[in-house]
Amino acid sequence: MIRTRIAPSPTGEDIHIGNLYTAYINWVYAKKNGGTFIVRIEDTDRTRYVSGAEEKIHQSLKAYGIVPDEGVDIGGPFGPYRQSERLDIYKKYAEELISKGKAYYCTCTKERLDQVRKEMQAKKEIPKYDKYCLSRQDEVKKTIETGSNYVIRLNVPSDTEVVFEDVIRGKVAINTNNIDDQVLMKSDGYPTYHMAVVIDDHLMGISHVIRAEEWISSTPKHILLYQALEWELPIFAHLPILRNPDKSKLSKRKNPVWASWYVSEGFLPEAVLNYLSLMGWSHPEEKEIFSKEEFMRVFTLERIQPVGPVFDIKKLTWMNGQYIMQMQDEELAKQILDFYKDANFDKNIVERSVPLVKERMKTLKDYENIALFLFERPTVYELDFSDKKDTLRKIKERIDSIEDWEAATIGEEMQKVATKEQIPFSKFFMMLRVAISGKKITPPLNESMEILGKEECSARIYNLI
């Protein structure tokens, strides 16, 4: 049975796009294998806890259609799915580890820890805890009984090669000399990530730990824990980290990173996911645009490349445009109406405008730039009409005389005016375009005029005379 999970922390505004990527891969992998996808909230850091973040994460995942089978809202057989509600579980295993000699109490102060680290760095050694408390456990236990603060540390054996097989990278080996005696339980009674992740992944029956590459170097700690508790290892797959254009880890300083930002900018969730799926992975037939269902069909973890890809919003934008172009008109109208629900655009006009704007929009947000003039009269004009009033009058007269108000007729009649006035078509229509819309760049003019209606067009011209 395949069981995958993502473990977001409610420490930001929303789910990070990199986590969304990880979530998508986990979700697809579980779904394609008839498995279960779990969302577990890792809220063990109460100092960085952001209230409301958890709800936001769930909302965003839902907006992208990544729906968990088990999680805080829906429950499941292995709950609770919020780590802050599992404290007694971690405590129990921490005690087991201590009784097995795999972990120990530590009462060192932050000052001493800093001091030790400093000294080691000065000696150019690897900065890590010196196991001072390990040798004096009886003494430490006594001070703890008097109420002093303590943590529980993993007792990392020296000079041992920890080896694991990563689905994406193959064999990875790290010597324990490079690993610190990781704190497992913090002084506030909460577990650290390393403790909680191992216990929960095991208890929740996670078969595949699919997470970002940044976790590779701490995986040996986790393996030590699995071994200490005599648990079977899950399969590990470390996904590449999405990068900024300067190749550093994708960060909010250099890129929009919140999943909901993309939605609010008018990107379609399916397009974002499609783009994300191309990060480190390619379709066996080199297709670029494909549905979730198709991705699910052909996806394999093995095909993921270990290189960290740069997140290119330009290509995402292009892809989003492709999705918009391929969308059914009715569906696009619905999406536009929904995206602009506050603007209260006239439904009929939106529906009629869709064929005109569809291949001009890259994002839903583009609609306003392109089609606003269909709803409001222009206030600024990208052309000066002061010496064109005569022609304008001719245009208005002709507009008023048209009986069959429909794009083709409008075009023909306007051409007649241009010919009569001896104005080249390109110049004439540019003038008319700006007179109607205020702008030099618009959707097809005749069709736009048809949508606006005869009276409105006539009025717009009249306003300029």
Place this chain on the structure above:
RNA sequence: GGCCCCAUAGUCUAGAGGCCUAGGACACCAGGUUCUCAUCCUGGCAACACGGGUUCGAAUCCCGUUGGGGUCACCA
């Protein structure tokens, strides 16, 4: 800095020893279609980081160098 991961055009990638004169996509440039823009079509620019091996033959395998990234918390 130690450890770990990685290395095909500006970017995403195909490529698992001869099919490679290295293919596709985005971006960019030029041209065509067009009353603007967009779409669409045609063409173009542009890469196997470097050095050693192995082999009849290497973008593909091995080693080294260089470069990039990640990680070294009572954060995840």
